[in-house]
Amino acid sequence: xxxRGEGSGGVGRAGKARRGRxxxxxxxxxxxxxxxxxxxRARARRRRLTASPQIESSAMNKRKLKESSGTDGExxxxxxxxxxxxxxxxxxxxxxxxxxxxxxxxxxxxxxxTVCGExxxxxxxxxxxxxxxxxxxxxxxxxxxxxxVKENLLEVHLNGLLQTNDKVALKEITRQLHxxxxxxxxxxxxxxxxxxxxxxxxxxxxxxSSCPVLFVLDxxxxxxxxxxxxxxxxxxxxxxxxxxxxxxxxxxxxQDILELLEKRVKxxxxxxxxxxxxxxxxxxxxxxxxxQLSLPAEFPDKAFAQKWNSNIQLLTEDKTVQDILQNLxxxxxxxxxxxFLLMLAVSNVTVRHPLITASDLQEASKQYRMDSKANIVHxxxxxxxxxxxxxxxxxxxxxxxxxxxxxxxxxFQKFIQRKAHCMxxxxxxxxxxxxxxxLQLELVKxxxxxxxxxxxxxxxxxxxxxxxxxxxxxxxxxxxPTDVKQWAASSLSWL
Amino acid sequence: xxxxxxxxxxIQQRPGGVGVxxxxxxxQQLSFPSIFIYGHTSSGKTYVMKTLLNTLQLPHVFVNxxxxxxxxxxxxxxxxxxxxxxxxxxxxxPVPCDTFNDFVRLFKQALVSQNLQxxxxxxxxxxxxQLREMEANILPAFLRLQELTDRNVTVxxxxxxxxxxxxxxxxxxxxxxxxxxDYSIGHLQKILSQNHPPExxxxxxxxxxxxxxxxxxxxxxxxxxxxxxxxLNFSKYCEPVVRxxxxxxxxxxxxxxxxxxxxxxxxTVYLREISSSQWERxxxxxxxxxxxxxxxxxxxxxxxxxxxxxxxxxxxASYNPVRTxxxxxxxxxxxxxxxxxxxxxxxxxxxxxxPKPFPLDRLLAILYSIVDNRVAxxxxxxxxxxxxxTLQLLSVxxxxxxxxxxxxxxxxxxxxxxxxxxTVNFDIIKYLYDxx
Numbered sequence: 001x002x003x004r005g006e007g008s009g010g011v012g013r014a015g016k017a018r019r020g021r022x023x024x025x026x027x028x029x030x031x032x033x034x035x036x037x038x039x040x041r042a043r044a045r046r047r048r049l050t051a052s053p054q055i056e057s058s059a060m061n062k063r064k065l066k067e068s069s070g071t072d073g074e075x076x077x078x079x080x081x082x083x084x085x086x087x088x089x090x091x092x093x094x095x096x097x098x099x100x101x102x103x104x105x106x107x108x109x110x111x112x113x114t115v116c117g118e119x120x121x122x123x124x125x126x127x128x129x130x131x132x133x134x135x136x137x138x139x140x141x142x143x144x145x146x147x148x149v150k151e152n153l154l155e156v157h158l159n160g161l162l163q164t165n166d167k168v169a170l171k172e173i174t175r176q177l178h179x180x181x182x183x184x185x186x187x188x189x190x191x192x193x194x195x196x197x198x199x200x201x202x203x204x205x206x207x208x209s210s211c212p213v214l215f216v217l218d219x220x221x222x223x224x225x226x227x228x229x230x231x232x233x234x235x236x237x238x239x240x241x242x243x244x245x246x247x248x249x250x251x252x253x254x255q256d257i258l259e260l261l262e263k264r265v266k267x268x269x270x271x272x273x274x275x276x277x278x279x280x281x282x283x284x285x286x287x288x289x290x291x292q293l294s295l296p297a298e299f300p301d302k303a304f305a306q307k308w309n310s311n312i313q314l315l316t317e318d319k320t321v322q323d324i325l326q327n328l329x330x331x332x333x334x335x336x337x338x339x340f341l342l343m344l345a346v347s348n349v350t351v352r353h354p355l356i357t358a359s360d361l362q363e364a365s366k367q368y369r370m371d372s373k374a375n376i377v378h379x380x381x382x383x384x385x386x387x388x389x390x391x392x393x394x395x396x397x398x399x400x401x402x403x404x405x406x407x408x409x410x411x412f413q414k415f416i417q418r419k420a421h422c423m424x425x426x427x428x429x430x431x432x433x434x435x436x437x438x439l440q441l442e443l444v445k446x447x448x449x450x451x452x453x454x455x456x457x458x459x460x461x462x463x464x465x466x467x468x469x470x471x472x473x474x475x476x477x478x479x480x481p482t483d484v485k486q487w488a489a490s491s492l493s494w495l
Numbered sequence: 496x497x498x499x500x501x502x503x504x505x506i507q508q509r510p511g512g513v514g515v516x517x518x519x520x521x522x523q524q525l526s527f528p529s530i531f532i533y534g535h536t537s538s539g540k541t542y543v544m545k546t547l548l549n550t551l552q553l554p555h556v557f558v559n560x561x562x563x564x565x566x567x568x569x570x571x572x573x574x575x576x577x578x579x580x581x582x583x584x585x586x587x588x589p590v591p592c593d594t595f596n597d598f599v600r601l602f603k604q605a606l607v608s609q610n611l612q613x614x615x616x617x618x619x620x621x622x623x624x625q626l627r628e629m630e631a632n633i634l635p636a637f638l639r640l641q642e643l644t645d646r647n648v649t650v651x652x653x654x655x656x657x658x659x660x661x662x663x664x665x666x667x668x669x670x671x672x673x674x675x676x677d678y679s680i681g682h683l684q685k686i687l688s689q690n691h692p693p694e695x696x697x698x699x700x701x702x703x704x705x706x707x708x709x710x711x712x713x714x715x716x717x718x719x720x721x722x723x724x725x726x727l728n729f730s731k732y733c734e735p736v737v738r739x740x741x742x743x744x745x746x747x748x749x750x751x752x753x754x755x756x757x758x759x760x761x762x763t764v765y766l767r768e769i770s771s772s773q774w775e776r777x778x779x780x781x782x783x784x785x786x787x788x789x790x791x792x793x794x795x796x797x798x799x800x801x802x803x804x805x806x807x808x809x810x811x812a813s814y815n816p817v818r819t820x821x822x823x824x825x826x827x828x829x830x831x832x833x834x835x836x837x838x839x840x841x842x843x844x845x846x847x848x849x850p851k852p853f854p855l856d857r858l859l860a861i862l863y864s865i866v867d868n869r870v871a872x873x874x875x876x877x878x879x880x881x882x883x884x885t886l887q888l889l890s891v892x893x894x895x896x897x898x899x900x901x902x903x904x905x906x907x908x909x910x911x912x913x914x915x916x917x918t919v920n921f922d923i924i925k926y927l928y929d930x931x
Contacts, residue, residue: 088527128666133642161636162596162643172596221665222632253665340671343527370674372533372657379535379677382713407847423713429766430714441535442656455906458849478679
């Protein structure tokens with residue numbers, strides 16, 4: 001039983017945020033303890049949601065709850081485990097939604113290679129988060145379970161982020177085909193020779209033809225930036241010649257991938273493209289939401305599963321939940337964002353709060369859509385806010401032309417001289433330091449790189465906030481002096 | 496969740512939002528593959544992260560991206576820390592790791608050797624904005640580390656810059672974004688008041704902090720700066736009490752004593768014009784505060800006579816438009832149409848736009864007209880121009896191979912040139928177009 005650091009940590013530490021469940025945790029006591037810890041955490045989290053700092057009397061809570069947790073704790077942690085794997089894990093083996101046609105197409109393709117020995121190439125194209133890798137993994141899993149295919153398919157997985165170079169890619173291919181010993185210290189004249197040697201080496205013993213090889217190239221658009229596109233050329237070349245059955249599958253998020261290929265590479269490509277376009281309507285989206293959250297029939301605690309699933313059904317009919325989903329759907333259709341939202345909501349599920357409510361989803365949605373720049377502006381000092389407002393006025397008057405520090409300081413001086421009761425007339429170096437803080441936070445960015453020759457005050461910059469953001473942030477700014485607020489609202493009346 | 500650490504008042508209260516990051520990750524369950532935490536400096540991100548991971552004894556690797564500023568240093572540091580994870584002996588032999596490909600392989604090996612396969616391993620990268628300066632694949636690869644290594648690992652990025660500035664062009668795996676709110680003035684007060692030295696009462700110190708915040712809060716909210724300023728100025732604040740001139744409760748007297756001092760501190764120590772040790776020395780001597788020689792005072796050099804005029808001429812050439820030279824520098828300029836001159840927008844005020852480059856001939860022409868006696872164009876004058884360039888009071892514009900002649904720009908401020916002009920009894924304001 002692995003309880004390193006968990007139960008042995010004791011009650012005091014458990015008050016801090018930690019959700020833990022060791023797979024080997026056997027004892028009821030351990031589960032009870034975990035349930036208590038989770039309770040303490042839930043309380044902390046609820047306090048976060050109401051944003052008020054309080055002392056956490058975790059010890060007292062835990063003692064109270066020791067009696068009531070029981071099997072609920074285990075049940076909840078199982079729910080968590082199942083849902084987290086479904087929502088977070090990259091190898092989500094759950095249902096694939098709305099891409100049945102593409103699934104069939106890809107499965108057919110790969111079956112041709114493995115069973116009939118045909119060479120092929122295809123590109124799977126779709127925006128980020130639309131399920132390309134998930135689709136491919138599912139197809140491969142189903143393929144491996146087929147009788148004819150078992151043990152008969154060699155896979156090489158390459159990723160554009162890792163193999164930034166054709167040499168590295170070749171080494172990786174050698175490694176994944178387990179041919180390091182065969183290659184040994186041989187020196188090859190060209191990439192093509194090397195690859196041909198590898199594929200030749202795959203013919204084993206008494207077999208007349210070698211195993212089919214599947215090359216999966218993730219982040220395909222990064223491979224096109226290699227020198228001469230050698231790897232792609234050779235892979236596609238081999239997939240055209242009849243020697244070894246080779247299939248090349250590329251996954252990419254760029255729609256214009258074909259224009260990036262060189263002519264000779266493009267001509268060897270079979271132009272077979274599978275598009276994953278997140279093409280489902282809102283009704284289906286809601287159905288997906290329901291299915292992602294529902295517990296399967298095999299769940300051990302049947303009564304709880306029933307309660308859970310009926311709660312989810314209620315949620316899908318709730319107007320507020322539909323509004324939240326509608327907002328998210330308008331923003332981004334892909335399932336990855338939906339999974340994020342659901343993860344946030346699912347994290348709130350504890351023993352005390354075993355069912356997801358509409359307010360959970362609302363909080364999750366609010367957190368997901370927070371404006372990060374507004375949050376940063378919230379923490380600035382009053383002087384820095386005044387500088388931002390001065391820049392806003394400069395942008396209004398001169399229609400977005402870049403400005404320099406001298407101009408901003410000038411505007412600020414005008415404000416101080418006219419009306420400011422609250423603001424002391426700070427010296428120029430102090431204002432410069434505040435301005436440099438804004439530069440450091442990247443709210444203001446120089447247009448050209450600063451050089452030694454030019455003076456810092458005259459370097460042209462632009463503001464990376466727009467007027468609406470500034471005004472919204474000012475509303476939320478704590479203890480904003482009224483002069484400053486009025487100055488922000490009025491535009492030309494100062495001149 | 497309130498955390499009390501008497502010796503480290505930096506984190507006293509966090510409105511509970513903080514622990515969320517690690518809350519969401521369990522020991523053996525899955526969590527977000529990557530988490531991005533942003534917030535202002537000294538809002539406690541690094542501190543809370545470190546404390547959380549150490550207290551809960553979660554297997555983690557903590558790396559600062561400013562320390563390890565190349566990808567190689569960064570990846571090797573992660574691997575070294577992973578190897579040292581269970582063993583107490585420092586510095587296992589460093590594994591050479593050039594590319595992210597090798598890193599993924601070695602990472603998987605390290606996890607196996609350390610028996611960490613089941614638990615979630617955290618890789619925390621502090622000052623993550625430096626990742627953007629490294630190779631283009633580093634940031635997206637870290638965000639996908641869970642997928643690339645196929646292990647239970649979570650990457651946490653800490654930064655003060657928002658996520659929108661990080662996102663690569665073709666997109667990437669979006670991390671879970673978490674915000675660390677900044678401290679309100681009440682929080683700051685509480686935290687700073689925790690630092691009070693034992694000789695004085697807490698109320699006395701809180702009153703001092705109140706005064707300090709009253710002066711500095713408008714300008715700066717950085718906790719570290721405020722702590723530094725509080726520590727430096729407290730002895731001056733206590734002076735009247737020590738000298739028995741006032742009691743602890745005489746707030747008015749104490750305020751009168753400390754206020755000019757704090758204002759002076761804003762111009763010097765806050766701007767790092769003088770160092771803290773200089774400041775403390777200054778406080779000890781009873782003399783006035785005017786003797787401070789800050790950093791910017793050292794920029795003032797004593798120039799020879801003609802150099803001063805050269806500099807003044809350069810300033811006039813930089814900040815006056817060419818068409819106005821006739822008006823200022825010719826004795827009989829005849830009738831100049833007033834309308835053209837009077838029409839000037841504030842925008843085109845040259846003092847806002849910066850100095851303009853001018854050719855050498857123009858500089859000499861203005862020089863001859865402002866110096867009373869005859870000036871011969873000797874090598875002496877030209878060498879003085881060169882030394883002004885070396886002192887960075889003038890700067891050369893354009894390439895060295897320009898055959899027309901060198902062009903210069905004057906890079907001194909108005910206050911500086913006025914001080915110089917005063918020493919030679921030259922009224923420069925009369926000659927400046929912007930002040931007509």
